[in-house]
Amino acid sequence: MIREGTRTPVFTLKPKISGNVWPVIPDGLGARMLAVLRQLEDSQWLDPDALRQRQFDQLRTVLAFAHKTIPFYRDRLDAAGISPGVDLTPESWERLPLLTREDIQDAGPSLRAERMPRNHGKPTPITTSGSTGKPITAYGTEVTGFFWCAFTIREHCWHDRDFSGTLAAIRHFRQRTAAYPEGLDSPSWGNSTAMVTTTGPAFMLSVHTPASQQAEWLARRNPDYLITFPSNLPPLARYCRDNAIHIPNLRQVCTLGEVLQPEARSLCREAWDIGVKDIYSSQEVGYLALQCPDHEHYHVQSENVLLEILDDDGRPCAPGQTGRVVVTSLHNFAMPLLRYDLGDYAEVGDACPCGRGLPVLKQINGRVRNLLTLPTGEQRWPIFGEGNFNEIAPIRQYQIVQKSLETIEVRLVALTDLDDDQEERLRSVILDSLGHPFTLVFSYLDDIPRTASGKFEDFRSEIGT
Numbered sequence: 166m167i168r169e170g171t172r173t174p175v176f177t178l179k180p181k182i183s184g185n186v187w188p189v190i191p192d193g194l195g196a197r198m199l200a201v202l203r204q205l206e207d208s209q210w211l212d213p214d215a216l217r218q219r220q221f222d223q224l225r226t227v228l229a230f231a232h233k234t235i236p237f238y239r240d241r242l243d244a245a246g247i248s249p250g251v252d253l254t255p256e257s258w259e260r261l262p263l264l265t266r267e268d269i270q271d272a273g274p275s276l277r278a279e280r281m282p283r284n285h286g287k288p289t290p291i292t293t294s295g296s297t298g299k300p301i302t303a304y305g306t307e308v309t310g311f312f313w314c315a316f317t318i319r320e321h322c323w324h325d326r327d328f329s330g331t332l333a334a335i336r337h338f339r340q341r342t343a344a345y346p347e348g349l350d351s352p353s354w355g356n357s358t359a360m361v362t363t364t365g366p367a368f369m370l371s372v373h374t375p376a377s378q379q380a381e382w383l384a385r386r387n388p389d390y391l392i393t394f395p396s397n398l399p400p401l402a403r404y405c406r407d408n409a410i411h412i413p414n415l416r417q418v419c420t421l422g423e424v425l426q427p428e429a430r431s432l433c434r435e436a437w438d439i440g441v442k443d444i445y446s447s448q449e450v451g452y453l454a455l456q457c458p459d460h461e462h463y464h465v466q467s468e469n470v471l472l473e474i475l476d477d478d479g480r481p482c483a484p485g486q487t488g489r490v491v492v493t494s495l496h497n498f499a500m501p502l503l504r505y506d507l508g509d510y511a512e513v514g515d516a517c518p519c520g521r522g523l524p525v526l527k528q529i530n531g532r533v534r535n536l537l538t539l540p541t542g543e544q545r546w547p548i549f550g551e552g553n554f555n556e557i558a559p560i561r562q563y564q565i566v567q568k569s570l571e572t573i574e575v576r577l578v579a580l581t582d583l584d585d586d587q588e589e590r591l592r593s594v595i596l597d598s599l600g601h602p603f604t605l606v607f608s609y610l611d612d613i614p615r616t617a618s619g620k621f622e623d624f625r626s627e628i629g630t
């Protein structure tokens with residue numbers, strides 16, 4: 166039904182009309198979703214100019230609405246010369262100031278539309294502390310939720326998943342349910358896919374479970390697909406590799422919610438001889454970029470979001486340059502986010518050989534909070550030579566925390582405490598990589614806990630917190 170390159174996903178619809186078996190007449194929601202998916206099939210191949218033109222067509226309706234109903238945006242849009250009736254151009258768009266998390270905190274409810282247009286459903290609050298630890302509340306609608314589902318299905322289709330297969334999710338579950346040894350079972354993959362197809366069952370396990378128990382659970386469940394956080398993969402894959410735990414049916418791992426390190430991809434190949442497909446999304450804006458079906462880089466989901474990568478002067482970055490990620494939701498009329506600075510950085514890539522016109526992100530570099538601050542005040546992405554750690558000692562988990570301008574704590578979970586010689590070698594690897602003679606303080610833990618939301622950061626800075 167849906168043709169995408171050489172891939173032809175099969176949607177197995179449940180008949181809803183008595184006597185109708187084939188071809189199936191879908192219900193209203195299913196029909197709508199199939200119609201949108203059909204458009205996404207075409208739009209991914211549009212050239213960048215055509216994509217931009219359609220984005221601006223959609224954006225104009227959001228801007229007109231924001232100008233009419235939200236004084237905060239009216240002032241900003243007027244000051245930037247982007248008023249209804251005035252032509253929206255890339256140049257005028259770049260005059261609109263970036264929206265920071267502090268702006269959203271300060272503005273509070275005044276960023277919300279008092280009245281929504283018809284047929285967008287009820288606004289739903291989404292509270293997120295994002296990548297900077299500064300909580301904000303955004304609002305989504307039934308329309309933004311619908312698009313969330315559409316891009317979930319696109320992601321499955323891009324990576325050629327067999328919907329009749331089984332899906333295991335090792336994630337954070339709010340009430341700490343999905344506990345080992347059983348976890349939770351679900352008859353289907355979830356609400357998104359249920360709109361257009363029947364699926365196999367799903368199994369869920371809390372990401373707070375130790376790697377050895379995750380491995381045992383995974384081997385017992387033997388799923389076709391695994392979805393989890395990037396930082397959960399290395400310990401799990403390493404444990405399976407070292408203990409020769411095979412998951413015979415497992416054919417793909419999908420990650421989301423954090424920066425995926427190259428090490429996680431190579432460990433998955435070593436442990437199970439399979440690849441990883443990564444998702445770049447945010448709670449506030451939804452799907453931002455999906456890994457290309459044929460490469461390890463990402464395609465921006467331009468039908469959902471206008472995504473800009475900007476340099477320090479606010480100019481668009483060229484391929485090969487890294488800049489801040491600034492996003493505008495194209496479908497949110499409850500609380501529009503216009504040129505919202507997410508706090509992430511990404512590198513712009515060249516056009517993709519796969520032929521899709523959706524812009525390319527070569528890599529997503531992580532978050533502002535994770536910058537290293539040198540005593541001069543200069544900040545940069547830290548590298549700490551973690552690829553060499555296991556040549557020095559059997560380190561199972563680490564977290565590097567910048568405590569002050571001069572002091573860095575190296576938290577280690579190791580099979581045994583390091584001896585003086587090992588500590589000295591580790592110190593020299595880390596300091597060489599960081600590029601400054603910080604004072605390193607080693608501490609040994611049994612476990613390094615995740616944040617309340619189940620995420621994990623291998624480097625974080627406490628400066629300014």
Ligand SMILES: [Zn+2]
Nearest residue numbers: 457517519521
């Ligand atoms: Zn591609």
